[in-house]
Amino acid sequence: MKRRSFLAATSLLALYPGSAWAEGKNAAETAVEAAKKYAGTEISIVWEAGLQSLDPLNYSGPKWEKLTGIKVKVVEVPTDQMFTKIMQDFRSGAGAYDALNVIPSWMPDLVRAGALEPLDAWVDQFGYRDELQDIAPAYRDNQMTVDGKIYGFPDDGDVMLLYYRKDIFADPKMKEEFKAKHGYDLAPPKDWKQFAEIGQFITDKLAPKTYGAGFFRTAPYPQYMFQERFRMEGGKFFDAETMKATVNSPVGLKVFEGMVAENKFMPPGVEQWNFVDNLANFLQGTTAMTISWPPYGRWAAGYGSGEEALSWVPKSQIAGKVGYALNPLGRDELGVGFALSVSTASKHKEAAYLFIQWLNSKQTSLERVQLPYTLRDPFRTSHYESAEYRKLWPDAGAYLDTIKRAGETGLLDLSLLQQDKYDEAMTKAISSLWAGEDAQAILDRLAEQFDAVTQKVGVDKQKAVYKAWAAKPGAYP
Numbered sequence: 001m002k003r004r005s006f007l008a009a010t011s012l013l014a015l016y017p018g019s020a021w022a023e024g025k026n027a028a029e030t031a032v033e034a035a036k037k038y039a040g041t042e043i044s045i046v047w048e049a050g051l052q053s054l055d056p057l058n059y060s061g062p063k064w065e066k067l068t069g070i071k072v073k074v075v076e077v078p079t080d081q082m083f084t085k086i087m088q089d090f091r092s093g094a095g096a097y098d099a100l101n102v103i104p105s106w107m108p109d110l111v112r113a114g115a116l117e118p119l120d121a122w123v124d125q126f127g128y129r130d131e132l133q134d135i136a137p138a139y140r141d142n143q144m145t146v147d148g149k150i151y152g153f154p155d156d157g158d159v160m161l162l163y164y165r166k167d168i169f170a171d172p173k174m175k176e177e178f179k180a181k182h183g184y185d186l187a188p189p190k191d192w193k194q195f196a197e198i199g200q201f202i203t204d205k206l207a208p209k210t211y212g213a214g215f216f217r218t219a220p221y222p223q224y225m226f227q228e229r230f231r232m233e234g235g236k237f238f239d240a241e242t243m244k245a246t247v248n249s250p251v252g253l254k255v256f257e258g259m260v261a262e263n264k265f266m267p268p269g270v271e272q273w274n275f276v277d278n279l280a281n282f283l284q285g286t287t288a289m290t291i292s293w294p295p296y297g298r299w300a301a302g303y304g305s306g307e308e309a310l311s312w313v314p315k316s317q318i319a320g321k322v323g324y325a326l327n328p329l330g331r332d333e334l335g336v337g338f339a340l341s342v343s344t345a346s347k348h349k350e351a352a353y354l355f356i357q358w359l360n361s362k363q364t365s366l367e368r369v370q371l372p373y374t375l376r377d378p379f380r381t382s383h384y385e386s387a388e389y390r391k392l393w394p395d396a397g398a399y400l401d402t403i404k405r406a407g408e409t410g411l412l413d414l415s416l417l418q419q420d421k422y423d424e425a426m427t428k429a430i431s432s433l434w435a436g437e438d439a440q441a442i443l444d445r446l447a448e449q450f451d452a453v454t455q456k457v458g459v460d461k462q463k464a465v466y467k468a469w470a471a472k473p474g475a476y477p
Contacts, residue, residue, distance in 0.1 A: 025127075026131075026361065026362070026363055027128045027131045027357055027362065027363075028357075028358050028361035028364050029363075030126050030127050030128075030357075031355070031357040032067045032068055032354075034126060034354055035070055035351060035355070038068070038069075038070050038348070038350075038351040038354075039068060039069025040070075041070050041071070041351055042070070042071040043070060043073070043098040043099060043346075043351050043352050043355060044072075044073040044074075044075050044096065044097050044098050044099070045072060045073070045074060045075065045098065045100070045355070046075050046077055046082060046086060046099070046101055047075065047076055047077070047101050048076070048077070048079050048082065048101060048338070049077055049078050049079075050076075051310075051373065051375050052374055052376070053074055053076045054373050054374050055368055055374040055376060057074050058373075059367075059368070059374075060072075060359055060368060061074060064355060064358065068354075070355070072355065075097060080220075082101070082103070083110075083420060085097075086100055086110065086115060086343070087110070087113065087115060089343065089345055090113065090114070090115035090343065094345065095347045097343045097345065097346065098342070098343060098346040098348050098349070098351070098352035099341070099342055099343070099346075099353075099356050100116070100340070100342065101338045101339070101340065102116070102339050102341045103336055103337065103339075104142070104337055104338075104339050104413070104415065105336075105415040105419045105423075106415075106419065106420075107146050107151055107152060107339070107415065108146055108415055108416065108469075109417050109418065110151075111146040111147075111151055112417065115344055115345070116152070116341045116342070116344065117151075117341070117342040117344045117346070117353075118149045118150065119151060119152075119341075119342065122354075122357070123150060126353075126354065126357060128357050128361075131361060131362055132144070134362055134380045134381050134382050135154050135380050136157065136379055136380060136384075136407030136408060137407070137408055137473070138159070138406070138408060138409060138410035138412075138473075138474050139154035139334070139337070139379050139410075141473050141474065142410075142412040142472050142473065142474040143334075143412070144339065147468070151339075151341055152339030152340060152341040153339055153341075153356060153357075154339050154379055155340045155359070155360050155376070155379065156337045156338040156339075156375075156377055157369070157376075157378045157379030157383070157407060158334055158336050158377060159332050159333070159334050159335060159377075159406040159407060159410050160228065160291050160292060160293060160332050160333045160334075160335045161296075161297065161325070161326070161402060161403070161406060162189075162289065162291050162324070162326060162328070163282065163289065163292065163296055163300060163322055163323070163324060164188055164288060164289045164322070165210075165285075165288045165289070165318065165322065166323040167321045168202065168210070168288050169186050169188075169323065174186060178198070178201055181201065186201075188326075189289075189328045190329075190330070191328050192229065192233075192258055192328045195213070195262070195289075196258070196262060196265075198289070199211075199213040199262065199265045199289060200212060200265040202265075202288045203265040204265075206288070209285075209286075210286060210287065211265065211266055211286060211287050211288065212265045212266070212287070212288055212289065213266055213287055213290060214266050214267055214273065214278055214282060214287035214290050215262075215273070215290060215291060216274055216275050216277065216278040216292070217271045217272065217273050217434060218272060218273065218274045218431075219430075220427045221274075222259075222427075222430045223426035223430060224335040224336070225259075225333065226259070226426060226430060227333055227413060227426070228327065228333035229255050229258075229259075229329075230247070230252060230255050231411060231476055231477060232329040232330075233251050233254060233255055233329075234251050235247070235249060235255070236249075236476070237414060238450075238454075238466055240463075240467065242459075243454050243462055243463045243466065244451060245447040245448075245454070246447070247443060247446050247450060248444045248446065252443045253439055253440055253443060256439040256442070257439055259430075259433065260434075260439065267281060267286060267287065275292075276312070278290060278292065279292070279296060280314045282318075283299065283313075283314045283315070283318060284314060284317050293375075294378070294403055295375055295377070297322065297399045298372070298392075298393075299313050299316060300318055300319065300322040301319050301320070301322065301393040301394075301396070301399075302316045302393065303372055303392055303396075304372025304373060307373045309373040322395070323398070324395075324398055324401075324402035326402065326405060326406055330409070331409050332406045332410055332411065333410070333411050333413065334411060334412055334413060337413075341356070362380060362382050365379070365380060365383070366388075369383055370388070370389055370392065377403070378400060378403055379407065384401070384403060410474055412469070412474035414469070415469050416462060416465050416466060416469065417462055418453055422450060422453055425450060426446065429443070429446040
């Protein structure tokens with residue numbers, strides 16, 4: 001080694017004595033060793049109430065305490081209250097929360113309020129930057145930074161995928177009749193016109209036993225499907241110069257009218273279906289296609305069916321018969337997701353950071369995404385390539401390959417200041433659509449509501465945030 005290189009290396013060792021490079025440890029091991037000095041401390045982490053929280057309650061929290069002596073208090077909060085609770089704790093200075101689960105679309109608001117601690121210095125000190133490159137591009141490039149600084153580690157591979165019945169699509173008679181009628185092969189739809197033609201064909205042939213498709217239609221889920229479809233059809237949410245909303249464009253009308261028309265070949269009452277209704281109908285064989293997050297694919301295969309925590313999931317009648325594909329038009333909405341962050345109000349910031357580095361690391365996260373009783377989905381290249389994961393059920397390899405494709409090109413949720421207000425407006429608009437109101441009138445009202453939020457935030461301030469969001473690779477196709 002040349003003298004200059006040797007001096008540079010020893011300087012780094014002195015500056016970051018706990019770095020993984022210095023000690024030859026991976027990021028998980030580095031976090032554990034560095035955290036032992038905080039043994040006896042208790043840190044808290046905000047987590048989505050329900051199945052998600054079983055990860056830190058039953059698995060990662062107890063394991064971290066055993067490894068480091070740091071106790072983890074899990075604060076369960078309903079998803080729709082998490083933003084408010086985080087902001088309240090920050091503004092009060094109470095410091096009740098140390099580590100946080102943050103929905104990425106909230107990050108601009110939380111960062112500008114000062115509620116999230118920048119993580120870059122710790123990332124370098126504890127040798128984590130290289131492992132961050134293993135996070136799939138759609139998450140790493142869209143959900144990790146604000147203004148070039150790291151504020152959260154993408155930790156959940158949420159992405160909306162198409163699930164379809166392989167046995168129906170491969171039936172020789174169905175294939176022959178479909179091609180005779182439409183002139184192309186019966187296969188996962190490449191666009192929404194094909195989706196409608198395939199869905200109607202299956203309904204005509206097999207209903208009421210099996211309908212062509214089914215979707216969840218109640219709040220808040222459909223707005224994520226609208227965000228994806230609107231952009232993939234060529235829509236833009238705003239005029240970039242004036243920040244006037246453009247959701248009421250002809251593209252918006254085309255999407256709304258298409259959504260309403262599709263209900264006609266779905267089971268009666270689909271407009272009232274929630275997440276569980278849609279899941280139950282697909283697992284019981286009532287629908288031949290659906291779109292949802294990755295847990296549907298695992299549950300359809302019967303993975304985790306023996307877990308008490310999953311007793312509410314209907315027993316799959318279609319195990320081994322489910323195919324996985326990208327949504328029509330080929331770029332899927334990431335749809336919510338979670339990132340791990342540190343609260344600026346925390347009294348144990350470094351301990352909280354070390355916990356989230358360990359949680360998010362290649363080693364620990366691979367264990368976590370395989371837990372059958374939680375909802376964490378694969379989000380790293382190493383997850384997709386894991387030989388262990390690929391053996392969990394016969395089609396697990398195809399499942400991971402599809403998630404990988406989606407994770408390379410996924411579309412980022414709209415993320416602005418007061419994003420919850422824009423989300424609420426879209427959710428209410430879609431509810432009005434199912435109620436039978438005129439689609440154009442709904443969209444015009446939606447645009448007015450968008451404009452009112454923008455005015456309240458401040459046009460110039462929101463314009464800058466929108467410009468930064470729109471420049472991300474997952475914002476517009």
